[in-house]
Amino acid sequence: MNDRWAKAALTAYRVAGSLAYPAVGSYVSWRASKGKEDKERRRERYGIPSEIRPPGVPLVWVHAASMGESAAVSPLVSEIAADGITIVMTTGTVTSAATVAERLGDRVIHQYVPLDLKPCVSRFLDHWQPELAIVAESEIWPTTMSELAARRIPQVLVNARLSDRSFKRWKSAPGVAEALLSKLAHVVAQSEIDGERYHLLGARAVSVAGNLKADVEAPPAHLLDLEAARQGIGMRPVWAALSTHEGEEEMAANIHLRLMEERGRVLTIIVPRHVERADAIQRDFEAKGLQVARWSRGELPTPTTDIFLGDTMGDMGFYLRLTEVAFIGKSIRGEGGQNPLEAAMLGTAILSGRYVQNFREVYHRLIERGAAWIVQDEAELGAAVSELFDRPAARRQMMDAARDSVADMGGALKRTMAALDPFLLPLRLSCRMDWGN
Structure with a gap:
């Protein structure tokens, strides 16, 4: 049967x-009109x-x-x-x-x-x-x-x-x-x-x-862009929320506001998984009184920028090289997780929610090495970011462990x-x- x-x-x-x-022709034409073909x-x-x-x-x-x-x-x-x-x-x-x-x-x-x-x-x-x-x-x-x-x-x-x-x-x-x-x-x-x-x-x-992704070279970044961005950031502490899904950008913005109360100027980099949501995300941030710079418009962080919105595809190497701490999205408000290997191979201290079923084996190895921490919710994520800002030795240990983990997975x-x-x-x-x- x-x-x-x-x-x-x-x-x-x-x-x-x-x-x-x-009817396929109409469907493909519609996708082409949206830039998807x-x-x-x-x-x-x-x-x-x-x-x-x-x-x-x-x-x-x-x-x-x-x-x-x-x-x-x-x-x-x-x-x-x-x-x-x-x-x-x-x-x-x-x-x-x-x-x-x-x-x-x-x-x-x-x-x-x-x-x-x-x-x-x-x-x-x-x-x-x-x-x-x-x-x-x-x-x-x-x-x-x-x-x-x-x-x-x-x-x-x-x-x-x-x-x-x-x-x-x-x-x-x-x-x-x-x-x-x-x-x-x-x-x-x-x-x-x-x-x-x-x-x-x-x-x-x-x-x-x-995983073949462990054998891929680290994602590239243009050195002139990096230098210009770093000049705008200066000595401020930086953290990133990467490959975020709906709800996780708002979490990151709330954490940013709390971090500002604790330590003054902070830069938060937010890279949504679906860049077509960038306009709506920017409006939400500005409604909270946050100043936003968008990379798709050629804008770089200035000393007064709160959120650097990474609304482009293929630039993850650029965003990762601007931070030592990164939350990987689709793991608190979404489900399944996103791939943390690019962050790990560039030596980033990794934070994630618990919903990482799609990358279970990779996270197991990162956690075992001490390269990643799992957090339950927005409050724990904010506390983890703050702790890594305050404990540079622990942060560097996680960064080194991340690189070692990728080497082990080769x-x-x-x-x-x-x-x-x-x-x-x-x-x-x-x-x-x-x-x-």
């Missing part, structure tokens, strides 16, 4: 996609290529949906490309496309990922004809996976993770989960828990490599490449034969 139900569910998904296909390249979303496939060479398709995933797999992609293998890399957002251009340049052919509709996926695969598909983290698209399987193209999920919520959802439809995950040739999981979950849901071959790239080796070896040999000719 499970198999029959799973087959019916996947058939219904494909039929719904076929029925929705005529590249207007000049939106045809790629229908699987229509904007580049020519190099003839007669092995090609690997790598997909990373978001900016963080694109950065995480960039070293992996560089290693594969170094063997002479051609790579077409797809992403789902404009910001992730910019990350690919910045980190990988002409080492890959970038395209936007085709919509998970049969005509779009078929066009994409007909043109690019990949010998291998590598997908980052938790991207499960039924039509794409089915089309790859039908063409006998191996599919490997790397840096794979499965949140508590996603695992619960897949467990409620075990037949569908097994029907899809059994199509994967290999799952390379971030942690033992992730690996066990994929195995229980039906993945056949599973290994654990760790090696995921090497282990992932080892897991991929059986799939890449024939392609490397093909490249060498071509060079010999």
Whole structure:
């Protein structure tokens, strides 16, 4: 019954996609009008290529949906490309496309990922004809996976993770989960828990490599911008609330006001996860009497700035280098947490709420080393910030522990490449034969 139900569910998904296909153009156009799609390249979303496939060479398709995933797999992609293998890399957002251009340049052919509709996926695969598909983290698209399987193209999920919520959802439809995950040739999981979950849901071959994000270089920052910002900050104490979700910005503002009462001028850096909320956030801050500088407008902190609002994408390296203390959001008012690895690799004392299920393994290691403190609510967060301002030795100890934790977590790239080796070896040999000719 499970198999029959799973087959019916996947058939219904494909039929719904076929029925929705005529309306897809309006949807993509609407997204383009909001800046969520590249207007000049939106045809790629229908699987229509904007580049020519190099003839007669092995090609690997790598997909990373978001900016963080694109950065995480960039070293992996560089290693594969170094063997002479051609790579077409797809992403789902404009910001992730910019990350690919910045980190990988002409080492890959970038395209936007085709919509998970049969005509779009078929066009994409007909043109690019990949010998291998590598997908980052938790991207499960039924039509794409089915089309790859039908063409006998191996599919490997790397840096794979499965949140508590996603695992619960897949467990409620075990037949569908097994029907899809059994199509994967290999799952390379971030942690033992992730690996066990994929195995229980039906993945056949599973290994654990760790988190690729621990092997990524620290996010960059422009030195002139840093110097100018530091001059405006002066000797004031600074803390940051990063990747915040709704409600957490207000918490940070309230803490800022209390810190000002305790110690005079303080600078609080706030970087919302969704920068489109910046106008509303600024209005709320100004209603509290706070002076706000916004980086998207080229404004830097001055001696009278209360809040430096980081309302840009891709500048986390800049914001982190301005502070030694950072709260990582979606962990008190949101749920699941955000990735603390960038803060850790830049040697930041990390504070977080308790709702960090999506990054449980990373936080476990940070807490074990003494690099992160867990707080329950706004009052505890404010007290922790104040304590770290007053205890510079404890702050420096946390900062050193954060760097050490990232060093301990390294090696995921090497282990992932080892897991991929059986799939890449024939392609490397093909490249060498071509060079010999």
